[in-house]
Amino acid sequence: MTHNAKRSRLQSEIDDNLRKAFDEVVKQDVPDRFLNLLDQLRAQETAQSGETQTRSPVPQPAHGDDDHA
Amino acid sequence: MRDKNVDPRDEIVEHIGAMRAFAMSLTRNSALADDMVQDALVKAWSKIHTFEAGTNMRAWLFTILRNTYYSHHRKARREVQDSEGELSGALAQKPDHDGRLQMRDFNTAFGQLTDEQREALILVGASGFSYEEAAEACGVAVGTIKSRVNRxxxxxxxxMHLEEDEKLELTDVVTSGIVSDNQSAA
Incomplete structure (x- = not known):
């Protein structure tokens, strides 16, 4: 096998393994937290369009907001 | 059959799996990845008017996701990574298959790529983006994406000290570790 052929085989093996790992996550069921989030966003919007809004428009993420530090 | 009443936001849910996979390959931590997906979903929802109907929604979502990563989560990832040494030690106990590549090797090597290299390789090599789509999602030239992938x-x-005639052979358990190697460390 030539040097280039070996190299391209190696590269496609790297890609195959990454793709397999990637697809494994893609195929997982969508966690409820995201389905609930989308429902919540839609519900908030419906509420906002109907009445005066008093709540914060978007839910804050769960992790610490430390990027201004 | 698209009409004006179709809300593109209804499509977002179909891309959550891919968003999680992309986020995990960037953060290499499932808890952090899901926080990042959450932030990106909230953003995508509020700026849906910037999405052009008929264009690639996945690419649009990935752009938001990576912006979230670079502006908020990259720092957190570095902090989490402090536990990596410990984890690598544990993984090193895995049996060697005939001197073939081990999980630890691929995993560790993948984690050592720069964020930009990892992202380019995942987009083009794993998620099936064309070079053009990846370039657009990352906001760089096509040539830049190509060279990042090659590098x-x-x-x-x-x-991995991989000889070119050595077979890259990983088990399923092994591959699942590539995108998220430290779930328990979160």
């Missing part, structure tokens, strides 16, 4: 592959091979 990422070369660096992986180098880090």
């Amino acid at each position: 990422a592959r070369a660096r992986l091979a180098q880090l």
Whole structure:
């Protein structure tokens, strides 16, 4: 096998393994937290369009907001 | 059959799996990845008017996701990574299959790529984006994406001390570790 052929085989093996790992996550069921989030966003919007809004428009993420530090 | 009443936001849910996979390959931590997906979903929802109907929604979502990563989560990832040494030690106990590549090697090597290399390799090599789509999602030139992908592959091979005639053979358990190697460390 030539040097280039070996190299391209190696590269496609790297890609195959990454793709397999990637697809494994893609195929997982969508966690409820995201389905609930989308429902919540839609519900908030419906509420906002109907009445005066008093709540914060978007839910804050769960992790610490430390990027201004 | 699209009409004006179709809300593109209804499509977002179909891309959550891919968003999680992309986020995990960037953060390499499932808890952090899901926080990042959450932030990106909230953003995508509020700026849906910037999405052009008929264009690639996945690419649009990935752009938001990576912006979230670079502006908020990259720092957190570095903090989490402090536990990596410990984890690598545990993984090193895995049996060797005939001197073939071990999980630890690929995993560790993948984690050592730069964020930009990892992202380019995942977009083009794993998620099936064209070079053009990846370039657009990352906001760089096509040539830049190509060279990042090439450098990422070369660096992986180098880090793993992989001989070119050596077979890259990983088990399923092994591959699942590639995108998220430290779930328990979160």
